[in-house]
Amino acid sequence: MGSITTTAQYGSMTDAWAHRALLQRSKPDHVHNLFGKAFSLPSKNSDTVTFRRQENLNSDPVVLSEDSDPAPEQIQKFDISVTTQEFGKVVLLGRKVLLVVEDDTAAETADNLNQCMHTMLDKVTRDVWDSSVSQISCLNGANGNAITELTQADVDRAIAYLDAGETEKTTPMIEGSSRFGTGPVEAAFWVAAHKKLKPDIRALDAFVPTAQYGSQEAVLMNEFGNTDEARWVVSNLVQVSTASPAVYNNTFMGANAYGYVSIDEVATEMILKPLGANDLLNRFQSMGFTAFFAAEILDDSHIVTLLSTKA
Amino acid sequence: MSGLQFQGRQEAFRLISGGAAYNLALNFQPDVMEVINITQWTNTAANLPIHMWFRDDTAAAEAYQMQVIDSSAGASFNFLNPTTNGFTVADTSGGNTAYRALISAVSQADPCVITTTAAHGYQTNQMVKITDLGSDMPTARGMEQIDGKRFSITVLTATTFSLQDPITGVDIDSSAYTAWVSGGRVNLETRANALNYPQQSPYATTPYVPNKFQYDSIDRIMTLGTEVIGDDGDVVRIHVCKFDLITELGDIG
Numbered sequence: 001m002g003s004i005t006t007t008a009q010y011g012s013m014t015d016a017w018a019h020r021a022l023l024q025r026s027k028p029d030h031v032h033n034l035f036g037k038a039f040s041l042p043s044k045n046s047d048t049v050t051f052r053r054q055e056n057l058n059s060d061p062v063v064l065s066e067d068s069d070p071a072p073e074q075i076q077k078f079d080i081s082v083t084t085q086e087f088g089k090v091v092l093l094g095r096k097v098l099l100v101v102e103d104d105t106a107a108e109t110a111d112n113l114n115q116c117m118h119t120m121l122d123k124v125t126r127d128v129w130d131s132s133v134s135q136i137s138c139l140n141g142a143n144g145n146a147i148t149e150l151t152q153a154d155v156d157r158a159i160a161y162l163d164a165g166e167t168e169k170t171t172p173m174i175e176g177s178s179r180f181g182t183g184p185v186e187a188a189f190w191v192a193a194h195k196k197l198k199p200d201i202r203a204l205d206a207f208v209p210t211a212q213y214g215s216q217e218a219v220l221m222n223e224f225g226n227t228d229e230a231r232w233v234v235s236n237l238v239q240v241s242t243a244s245p246a247v248y249n250n251t252f253m254g255a256n257a258y259g260y261v262s263i264d265e266v267a268t269e270m271i272l273k274p275l276g277a278n279d280l281l282n283r284f285q286s287m288g289f290t291a292f293f294a295a296e297i298l299d300d301s302h303i304v305t306l307l308s309t310k311a
Numbered sequence: 312m313s314g315l316q317f318q319g320r321q322e323a324f325r326l327i328s329g330g331a332a333y334n335l336a337l338n339f340q341p342d343v344m345e346v347i348n349i350t351q352w353t354n355t356a357a358n359l360p361i362h363m364w365f366r367d368d369t370a371a372a373e374a375y376q377m378q379v380i381d382s383s384a385g386a387s388f389n390f391l392n393p394t395t396n397g398f399t400v401a402d403t404s405g406g407n408t409a410y411r412a413l414i415s416a417v418s419q420a421d422p423c424v425i426t427t428t429a430a431h432g433y434q435t436n437q438m439v440k441i442t443d444l445g446s447d448m449p450t451a452r453g454m455e456q457i458d459g460k461r462f463s464i465t466v467l468t469a470t471t472f473s474l475q476d477p478i479t480g481v482d483i484d485s486s487a488y489t490a491w492v493s494g495g496r497v498n499l500e501t502r503a504n505a506l507n508y509p510q511q512s513p514y515a516t517t518p519y520v521p522n523k524f525q526y527d528s529i530d531r532i533m534t535l536g537t538e539v540i541g542d543d544g545d546v547v548r549i550h551v552c553k554f555d556l557i558t559e560l561g562d563i564g
Binding site for chain 1: 406407408409410411440442443447448449459461477478496498500524525526528
């Protein structure tokens with residue numbers, strides 16, 4: 001049998017075949033820009049916008065006398081100043097990569113940049129929350145840390161903070177249905193929490209997973225469940241400290257709590273320059289994005305961060 | 312001439328030394344920095360004429376310094392490696408600065424005075440919100456009358472301030488409030504003007520400067536220590552370079 005040709009002496013000309021379709025990239029869950037109010041600066045004005053809110057007038061009953069008017073009350077203002085900044089990233093591709101590499105490098109890179117932009121802006125808003133939102137600590141847990149794990153009593157304290165600020169709920173009630181094992185969901189505030197806290201959230205007394213909602217139509221992609229008046233979305237992008245033990249931000253927010261500002265028309269741009277756009281021999285192409293963006297807290301009474309550690 | 316922009320950058324500076332350490336702000340993160348003291352160029356003692364720094368290859372406060380000695384036998388070199396007062400990377404961190412403080416005492420007095428565990432960094436007439444006090448926790452912390460409420464403040468010291476009503480400006484009298492026991496947080500309603508604070512002209516002697524919602528960028532700063540910057544009046548040139556790529560060739564032999 002010595003005349004049989006085998007791959008030992010007549011092998012494949014290539015070591016491997018490259019699958020043209022790239023494998024799926026991991027995609028972080030963007031939760032910080034889901035619930036804010038969007039504002040836009042008109043172009044050719046300023047990079048800074050100011051907001052003003054009047055404080056409520058004193059409503060203590062005033063009985064008018066017949067012969068004189070009541071003392072006038074001065075209006076009190078609350079001013080906020082927000083400066084947009086330009087964020088961006090660029091990737092350079094050589095022509096040889098486009099000629100030689102088997103996959104659709106440029107298209108995948110464009111998609112990657114798009115994802116990068118949304119993640120970057122999500123982190124900007126996250127950092128504004130982390131620096132500017134009032135904080136309260138979980139204190140009713142049993143893990144022995146100064147800031148304890150999540151408990152229903154501490155979640156109720158966060159809800160009480162928002163209620164004290166006359167905060168409007170952000171989601172309407174989800175009605176019940178006749179499906180077995182499901183039920184209605186109360187009108188609620190949103191809470192953004194870290195994915196590592198899912199076991200702690202699930203352990204809360206009032207937790208109901210999204211699978212048990214009376215309707216699935218209003219469930220967000222990153223939503224994990226609800227506890228009484230709070231609906232929880234989870235993401236690995238949510239702030240967690242580097243301290244030991246790590247402290248997690250669980251940010252509760254109602255309506256009109258925060259917002260973000262962009263500049264008209266040029267707010268976000270994907271900029272793709274073909275080969276030769278900036279070199280003599282048509283050997284390089286660039287891809288990138290720029291985004292004018294800023295996030296701000298509109299009313300500190302309507303947003304609060306509950307700090308917790310893990311159980 | 313190609314205008315293609317890669318990551319590589321180079322920049323040069325010229326200055327007259329003040330004799331004290333100097334913070335040099337850069338537009339990029341350098342890989343190499345070379346400081347040449349023109350005035351001391353022919354000096355064979357005291358201040359050295361050339362100082363080098365390499366990113367990732369030198370300790371933070373080190374300067375690699377080279378002294379050229381001109382002898383009758385020809386040029387020779389001395390290398391020194393001082394461990395203090397050399398180059399120090401002093402980059403600022405990006406993101407947003409938080410203005411929060413932990414409470415170490417709350418007075419039962421008129422006005423109510425709050426003491427913080429560390430310098431608070433606040434300005435008079437800013438507004439704060441107090442949290443984590445009260446009794447809805449295993450161990451009551453007291454002062455629940457101010458918990459969750461907003462106040463304008465008058466700064467007394469780096470670690471103390473008094474509370475005022477944010478609308479009327481009247482001092483908060485905490486004489487009859489529940490005594491403070493422990494804990495509590497002060498959260499600056501960052502970047503907000505106090506409600507009752509008059510509109511202040513930017514041309515005033517001490518204008519009120521409200522903090523803005525602005526994302527701080529990373530500032531690239533190199534501190535040139537006294538070993539590097541030379542004597543007062545020395546003319547100094549600085550060459551800074553960032554490479555496209557530093558190729559690691561490994562152990563070649």
